Amino acid sequence: MSDTTPVTSAWAGAVPRLAARGLVHRFGDTSALAGVDVDLADGESLAVMGPSGSGKSTLLHVLAGILVPTSGTVALRGLEVQALSEKERSLLRRRRYGFVFQLGQLLSELSALENVALPAMLTGASRADAQASAGQWLAALGLAGAEGRRPGELSGGQAQRVAVARALITRPEVVFADEPTGSLDQATGHDVMQVLRDATRAVGASLVVVTHDADVAAWCDRRIDVRDGRVVAPGSTTGGGAGPRPGERDAGVLPAHLGAARVADVFGAGGAR
Numbered sequence: 001m002s003d004t005t006p007v008t009s010a011w012a013g014a015v016p017r018l019a020a021r022g023l024v025h026r027f028g029d030t031s032a033l034a035g036v037d038v039d040l041a042d043g044e045s046l047a048v049m050g051p052s053g054s055g056k057s058t059l060l061h062v063l064a065g066i067l068v069p070t071s072g073t074v075a076l077r078g079l080e081v082q083a084l085s086e087k088e089r090s091l092l093r094r095r096r097y098g099f100v101f102q103l104g105q106l107l108s109e110l111s112a113l114e115n116v117a118l119p120a121m122l123t124g125a126s127r128a129d130a131q132a133s134a135g136q137w138l139a140a141l142g143l144a145g146a147e148g149r150r151p152g153e154l155s156g157g158q159a160q161r162v163a164v165a166r167a168l169i170t171r172p173e174v175v176f177a178d179e180p181t182g183s184l185d186q187a188t189g190h191d192v193m194q195v196l197r198d199a200t201r202a203v204g205a206s207l208v209v210v211t212h213d214a215d216v217a218a219w220c221d222r223r224i225d226v227r228d229g230r231v232v233a234p235g236s237t238t239g240g241g242a243g244p245r246p247g248e249r250d251a252g253v254l255p256a257h258l259g260a261a262r263v264a265d266v267f268g269a270g271g272a273r
């Protein structure tokens with residue numbers, strides 16, 4: 001780069017997709033976050049680890065605009081989320097974020113197809129378009145044929161794949177996952193993490209995963225450790241974003257049910273953004 005190259009905040013890559021500074025959050029007398037800084041780059045996956053009660057979920061909720069921090073800032077591409085009204089934050093979550101939680105988050109009275117279509121309809125798609133897109137998502141995530149099943153008729157791993165499809169149908173900029181493999185056995189958990197990471201990458205979204213489990217964290221590009229509301233190990237790596245992950249011989253090869261070409265064909269290579 002020459003001395004005359006302009007370096008401004010508009011320079012590509014200069015602004016992290018998500019940037020949090022000085023996050024403090026108190027629940028009454030309890031200090032859940034005690035000064036957290038964290039950046040999330042475009043397309044990056046970040047694992048948030050730490051013991052029970054350390055503040056992981058609170059951090060995820062503050063980053064996602066579900067909770068407003070007691071002090072500090074959270075910027076999505078420069079937009080200060082904590083300064084928005086509750087209604088604006090709700091719209092932002094619906095349009096620009098996706099969420100995957102522990103098992104049990106799907107609406108039990110709706111079919112898999114209807115569960116996935118719902119966020120698209122809430123952002124203005126017609127029922128027909130939303131259901132067509134939901135069908136493509138379910139097929140891309142290996143659930144062709146399961147469209148009509150209700151959550152109670154799906155295995156845990158299948159239900160979490162439906163949840164991944166539901167999180168991604170609106171092509172969010174950031175996906176937030178809180179213990180997404182929490183109720184699954186280890187093999188199924190790895191399967192879900194691979195689907196979550198690869199499908200998130202396929203649409204160009206960034207990913208934040210809260211987990212207790214180092215093997216789950218190893219699926220992410222980067223990991224931070226939280227203790228008593230502070231980041232104690234910023235940027236510690238998990239074995240590298242490009243290296244093989246548990247249960248995966250070649251990180252560049254997607255499982256058969258999530259072929260790269262298939263996802264790219266359906267949703268556009270490189271994603272929506």
Ligand SMILES: Nc1ncnc2c1ncn2[C@@H]1O[C@H](COP(=O)(O)OP(=O)(O)OP(=O)(O)O)[C@@H](O)[C@H]1O
Binds near residue numbers: 027058
């Ligand atoms: N709604 C709330 N009201 C009061 N205190 C809360 C609330 N939510 C969290 N806390 C407290 O804030 C601290 C951080 O909780 P948080 O749920 O963020 O931790 P965590 O690391 O996600 O824990 P876990 O792994 O058990 O889910 C804890 O002391 C917890 O008891």
